[in-house]
Amino acid sequence: MSVEDIVTAYVTGLPPGVRYERVRVIADGDLVLLHGVVHGDGPVPLVGFDLLRVGDGRIVEHWEARTPVVNQPVGGRSQVDGPVAPTDHDLTAANRALVTGWIDRVLIGGDRSARTEYVSADRYVQHNPEVADGLDGLADAVAAWSAAGRRLRYDAVRQVVAEGDFVFARCEGDFGGPVVFNDLWRVEHGRIVEHWDVIVPAARAADGAGA
Known part of the structure; x- marks a missing residue:
């Protein structure tokens, strides 16, 4: 097939x-x-x-x-625009390792000092409608969410899908309640440079599973 x-x-x-x-x-x-x-x-x-x-x-x-769909995102981009077709297929394994390292060490492990080992310090394009570009934009959003009672916490990786410069991960965690994080990252020159995501309640994600 x-x-x-x-x-x-x-x-x-x-x-x-x-x-x-x-x-x-x-x-x-x-x-x-x-x-x-x-x-x-x-x-x-x-x-x-x-x-x-x-x-x-x-x-x-x-x-x-x-x-x-959000019509007025913070960063001015839609939730789906940006590069479409995977490239750099020979780097699939390296890009998978980079993104899983980012998840394990920073998102789950909480080592914020290691952020620029995985994410570009110069260009991090954000498609989450609540987040501005760059690592500072991400940090500001996380702080605002926490102040509003939505503390962002990644707990475990469930699936990873990688092809070329694109790496997707489905993770369990908490965001004001149990959720499933669905994140797609794009890698360029050994650093994450772009991000798309959808966060859904864990119960709804379970309901959506099945053939």
């Missing part, structure tokens, strides 16, 4: 009246990640990730994370 066959199977299986706007597709072994916008599944378009596991020529498992 080719990657295009997987995408087609997913899209054609959507309910009547629901339209999928594909933005990115990342494939890694038996896992395929779709990043796009869903139209017609509620009052507003939903941006999100669909992680599919394939076996025996069919989709056998599905994790879904969706959130409403």
Whole structure:
């Protein structure tokens, strides 16, 4: 089953009246990640990730994370724009190691002094609608969330999907309550330079799992 066959199977299986706007597709072994916008599944378009596991020529498992499109993001960018097609396929393993190091050492381990070992100090493009660009923008957002009772905490990595310069991770943690973090990072010259994400309550993420 080719990657295009997987995408087609997913899209054609959507309910009547629901339209999928594909933005990115990342494939890694038996896992395929779709990043796009869903139209017609509620009052507003939903941006999100669909992680599919394939076996025996069919989709056998599905994790879904969706959130409403925000029309006035802090950074001025949409939740899906930016580079689309993976590049630097020969660096997939190195980029996977870089991002998992960032998660394990900084996001889970809390070693903020190591941030620039993983993330570019010069250019960190942010697509989270509540966060400004750069490491300072991220730090400011984390402080504001904490002050509002939404302390950001990563606890464990559940899945990682890497292809070329793109690395996606699905992690469990807390953000004012148990959540699942769905993060997509882009790597350039050995540093993370761009980030997209969707955060969903853990209970909703569990409800969305299944074939």
